[in-house]
Amino acid sequence: MTPPELLLEQVMVHVNDIPGLPDVLFKVNEVVNDPESSADDLERAINNDIAVSAKLIRLVNSASYGLPSQISTLSRAIPMLGFTMVRNLVMSVSLFQLDAIFEPDLKKFWLHSFATGVVAQAIAVTDRLPDAKSQSLAGLLHDIGKVVFIQNFIRETQAVLQEQISKGLTYYEAEKNLFLTNHAEIGREIAIKWNFPPNLIAAIGYHHDPDAADGFADFARVTAAANILSQLTEEGFFFEKGYEESADACSEFYQLSEKAYKFAILEFNSQTKFFENFIEQLVLEYRAAK
């Protein structure tokens, strides 16, 4: 296995090699964050990138198959799915296009990421925290560092999994035991490289240790709690086990109220089937193109 110092160096080389995000994403984000903007503005922003918009319409179309109402065009999709969901879909499509994405189980990874975004946003909305829309994006991207590490360091990833199982640690603890860096720090470097705003950089970088997120600890605590709640278990997601267990699990980071919990479940249930279909199609297309 690569010695820790050398590994750190190699990780940074890979981070530097990651391409920038497509412009469409910044435009879409701007529109989503502007309370004055309309569905037409969002549609125009997405249509700036023909490849992304064509793919988005195609995937939304096949993902809505079997749902009560079909969503075949962007102008229908936007009011039905909502701005934040559409922005998250554009984000997922753009990331897959970067071709820097690999995970032994892509679908599981994206479902966890999506659930973290939904839960984080629901908490922020219920508790009237600022930046609820950014919470959704922070949740969606919090583990982005894992993606880069796993893709480039297969042997080291296996060592992390081994360490995790043999010592009963979390993935993050196992990484910290073995290396000089971890997926949260790597994610932070990527977020800096992509010119993300400071709250997003902090939430990605400190989602396992939010108190260390200088100036953004409150923001990062919500991502940290949502990350715990949206761990996949054998039966489904952790937060589906009930309020008491959920509140207890994330209490180290955030005091989850029953109201926020109920809203998170509601939001998750109303959005997840569609997103699951969408990711399934995206993964299928990605694998077919390989």
Ligand SMILES: [Fe+2]
């Ligand atoms: Fe993580």
Ligand SMILES: [Fe+2]
């Ligand atoms: Fe996570």
